[in-house]
Amino acid sequence: MKDNEYLRLNAVDRFKTLDAGIVKDLNELVSLAAAVCQTPVALVTLLDKDVQWFKASVGTEVECTPRSVSFCNNTIKQTQLVIIPDLLADPNHKTNPLVTGEPYVRFYAGSPLITKDGFAIGSLCVIDMEPRGLTEHQKKALKTLASQVVNLMELQWSLNNLEHQYQKEHEQIQARKAYEIKLRAVFDSSNDTHILVGRNYDVLAFNRSASIFLRSHYKHNLCIGDSILTYTEPAVLNQFKKYFSIALSGRSIKREWRLMPGTPLECWKVTTFVPVRDDDGIVIGVSLNSTDITHRKRQEAYINVQNEALQRIAMIQSHELRRPVASLMGIMDLLKMENIYFNYFEMMELTVNELDEKIRGIVKDSEDTLQGRHLAIVA
Structure with a gap:
């Protein structure tokens, strides 16, 4: 039996609150103990830090007493039945107020209640107001009934623990289900495609967008357990394996792909390869997250065509249009050198300079526009 008082009090705490059904069963046991031992009082006691609690009783209406006056203080230090035939003659109890005053207790016999983990939490005891003893049959019965008291109390504690654990696990499961539902809703509402792939290229999970994309572009119904390589175009297969291997090494990487080129279903995707780790930090797979950038690519191509046209226009503007103006300006310079002036000469020179x-x-406006388009594409 263990004698650590702090741990013993923790054990007592397990049984301080008992269900009504257990209390009824305990009261039947103490009634049986009183009948077998032929005593007016029988109790199931729990010894807390400062209080002795009566968890079941017959022959008294009292629910507790100070621990300082408890006869069971000595009983919980023993492993066997404690019998005091005459409390008034016992040096440890003759001054106890329960002996010297009401109810004038004279006889006590108690069997310690020892839990499965070895803590004495209280006793099953019988009390009389006259000095007396117990027969061997009564002693054996009292010890047997004490064992049954402990079994009943521990059974309730175990059942309560199981119920509490079940309730906790049930709440955790419900919370996890709710979280998974919300996560799945977000997962499936995304326009991006998300596929979780194991280390051996096996598909572990995917969202609705991924399923729709593969069905519409490759006529495949994506299923858990499929090899992702089945859905990878041969032209990019080697590159795909390379980037997948990099992600398995623990590093995220991004890549742009041109898929199904030259067909009506041609599209561009930017795919991020993200390593997925377990609770121990070990990479168990790769998350493939793809965004469609076809519209952006087409805009870039359109802007490039416009830029080429603007460059051609700028070339024409800077060379073709300026050539005759440059010729006129040269002629005006020659006339000045020869000191040839005529009516409207200055007006003609002003007009040529203004045109230039x-x-x-x-x-310059064309060059600025080209530069702005270039910056917009880069951004």
Whole structure:
């Protein structure tokens, strides 16, 4: 039997609250103990830090007493039945107020209640107001009934623990299901395709967008356990394996793909290969997260075509349009060198210079537009 008081009190705490059904059974046991031992009082006691609790009783209406006056203080230190034939003659109890005053207890016999893990939490005891003893049959019966008291109390504690554990696990399962439902809703509502792939290229999970994409582009119904290589175009297969291997090594990586080129279903995808780890940090697979960038790619191609057209226009503006203006400006310079002036000469020179300035402005605007488009594509 263990004598650590702190741990013993923890054991007592397990049984301080008993179900009504267990209390009824305990009361039947103490009634049987009183009948067998032929005593007016029988109790199931629990010894807390400062209080002795009566969890079942016959012959008294009292529910507790201070632990300091408890006869069971000595009983919980024993492993066998404790019998005190005459408390008034016992040096340890003759001054006890329960002996010297009401109810004038004279006889006590108690069997310790020892739990399965070895803690004495209280006793099953019988009490009389006259000095007396117990027969061997009564002693054996009291010890047997004490064992049954412990069995009943521990059974309830075990059942309560199981119920509490079941309730806790049930709540955790319900919370996990609710979380998974919300996560799945977000997962399936995404326009991006998400596929979780094991180390051996086996499909572990996928969202609705991934299923629709593979069905519409490759006429395949994606299933758990399929090999992702089945859905990978031969032209990019080696690159796919390379990036998949990098992710398995623990590093995320991103790649753009042009899929089904030259067909009406041609599209561009940017795929991120993300390593997936277990609770121990070991990579168990790869998450393939793909975003359709076809619209962006087509816009870039359209902008490139426009830029090429603008470059051609800028070339024409800077060379073809400026050539005759440059010739006129040269002629005007020659006339000046020869000191040849005529009516409207200055007006003609002003007009030629103004035309040259306008053409330069147009060329600069075209160059600025090209530069802005280039920055927009880069961004």
